[in-house]
Amino acid sequence: MQIVKNIIDLKNTLKSSKKEEKKIGLxxxxxxxHEGHLSLIKAxxxxxxxxxxxxxxxxxxxxxxxxxxxxxxxxxxxIKKINSISCNINVFIPESVNEIYQDNTNIDEFELGFxxxxxxxxxxxxxxxxxxxxxNKLFEIFRPQVVFFGEKDFQQTLVIxxxxxxxxxxxxxxxxxxxxxxxxxxxSSRNKLLSANSYKQCGIIFDCLLFAKENYLKIDYPDLxxxxxxxxxxxxxxxxxxxxxxxxxxxxxxxxxNDKGRFRGFICVKVEGVRLxxxxxF
Ligand code: PAF
Numbered sequence: 099m100q101i102v103k104n105i106i107d108l109k110n111t112l113k114s115s116k117k118e119e120k121k122i123g124l125x126x127x128x129x130x131x132h133e134g135h136l137s138l139i140k141a142x143x144x145x146x147x148x149x150x151x152x153x154x155x156x157x158x159x160x161x162x163x164x165x166x167x168x169x170x171x172x173x174x175x176x177i178k179k180i181n182s183i184s185c186n187i188n189v190f191i192p193e194s195v196n197e198i199y200q201d202n203t204n205i206d207e208f209e210l211g212f213x214x215x216x217x218x219x220x221x222x223x224x225x226x227x228x229x230x231x232x233x234n235k236l237f238e239i240f241r242p243q244v245v246f247f248g249e250k251d252f253q254q255t256l257v258i259x260x261x262x263x264x265x266x267x268x269x270x271x272x273x274x275x276x277x278x279x280x281x282x283x284x285x286s287s288r289n290k291l292l293s294a295n296s297y298k299q300c301g302i303i304f305d306c307l308l309f310a311k312e313n314y315l316k317i318d319y320p321d322l323x324x325x326x327x328x329x330x331x332x333x334x335x336x337x338x339x340x341x342x343x344x345x346x347x348x349x350x351x352x353x354x355x356n357d358k359g360r361f362r363g364f365i366c367v368k369v370e371g372v373r374l375x376x377x378x379x380f
Contacts (some may be wrong), residue, residue, distance in 0.1 A: 099185045101177065103193040108239065111188075116241070120148040124242035126233060127192075129153040130170040130287035131179050134277040138246040141274050146244055149306040151180055152236055153191040154198065158205050159228030170290045188283045198235060209264070209366045213256045213349050217364050218375065221339060226257045233258060237266050245269055250284045251315055252362065252377045256349065276376070278304065284376045299333045301372065303367050306330060306341070307378040310363045314343055314380060319353065331369055339366040339373065343380065 102108045115122060123146030125138045131153075153176055158208040160166035173191065180187050192198050204240045209240040213219065219226055237245070245262075247255050255273050262269050277285045279303025291299065306326045314322060323341055330338045343352035352361050362380045366373055 099177075099181055100188040102188070102190050104197055105192075105239065108190055112240065115148050118178065121244070122240060122242040123149045123244045123246065124240050125149065125151045125246045126170075126236055127151060127153055128287065129176045130156045130172045130290065131176045132277075132285045132287065132289075133234065134248050134285040136179060136183060136247060137277050138262065138274050139180060140189060141272060142244065142246050143184055143187060149187045150240060150242070151187060151189050153189060154232070156198075156228060156232040157195055158203055158231050159225050160200075161222045161224050165309070166289065168291065170287050189356060198232070205236060208234070210257055210260055212305070213260065215254065216344070216349050217342065218253050218366070221366065221373070226254070229254055229257060230257055230261055234261060234265065237261070237269065242269060244272060246272045246274060248276060249273050249378065250286065251380065252346070252364070253349070256347075282308075284374075288372050288374065292369055296333075296369050298337060299336070300369060302333065302336070303365060303374060303376050304378075307325045307363045307365055307376060308340065310343070311378055311380045314361075319343075326365075335370045337368045339368055341365045346379065 100111060102111060105200050123142035125142050127135050139149065139151055153173065155169050155171070159300055177189060180189060195203065205224060205227045208227060210226055210230060249255065255271070258271055262271055263270055279285060282304030283289065283300040284304070292300070306329055310322060310326060325339045327338045330336050342364050343361050344350060344364060346362045348360060362377050363380055364377045366375045
């Protein structure tokens with residue numbers, strides 16, 4: 099395992115991989131790794147002959163400074179977990195924000211279009227511009243053949259797709275299925291911020307997605323939304339931020355587009371102030 103902490107060393111290391119024409123797989127993360135991340139790393143390890151995991155809590159994608167401050171950090175364990183998959187996986191863990199941004203933590207301008215104006219795009223203004231900024235930098239540095247992202251952040255995968263289509267047409271995007279705990283809660287680094295009691299009740303989020311999948315063609319939308327809101331808000335400190343059904347490519351509302359596409363339910367629930375997002379293909 100190579101653990102690289104600065105860009106100069108990284109570029110030198112990557113030079114020899116390029117010479118050997120290795121198929122490079124990239125798994126960008128913000129650390130605090132869980133089984134969801136590990137499934138991405140395993141998928142990369144299976145299909146590529148050089149794998150890089152990046153661990154970097156990217157400041158430009160946090161619209162809320164408190165969220166940035168409280169984002170869980172567990173670098174030592176992250177390295178152990180990666181090593182337990184294979185000692186042949188490499189890690190880039192920049193030693194400072196400057197290593198990536200120099201003195202300029204500005205967001206780059208990307209034309210993300212409509213997908214940036216709905217769901218998380220509304221709730222977290224600037225978030226996807228920050229994601230596109232860091233991912234663009236990482237793609238430029240690594241020039242990977244294949245990149246791995248989780249279905250849990252489905253809207254994020256559409257942003258990555260837009261970036262790839264616009265600037266990196268040779269990169270293959272692999273979206274790996276959401277990993278859930280036994281109650282159905284999608285694994286997320288933010289789950290660590292929940293109290294034990296709330297954590298136990300979070301299965302209701304996935305239950306609501308399953309309920310919606312079962313009923314969205316039978317119940318009209320306002321009624322479905324009311325039912326989901328009441329299921330979620332039965333539990334103290336659980337607040338429904340949004341539940342929406344949208345086309346999985348255009349993110350047009352179900353009912354507004356020609357309804358021939360594939361639709362997904364998207365949900366965001368605030369639990370004790372922690373935003374938990376999930377989605378499901380209908
Ligand atoms: O999904 C994440 O952890 C982050 O948004 C990502 C893709 C690593 C960019 O910082």
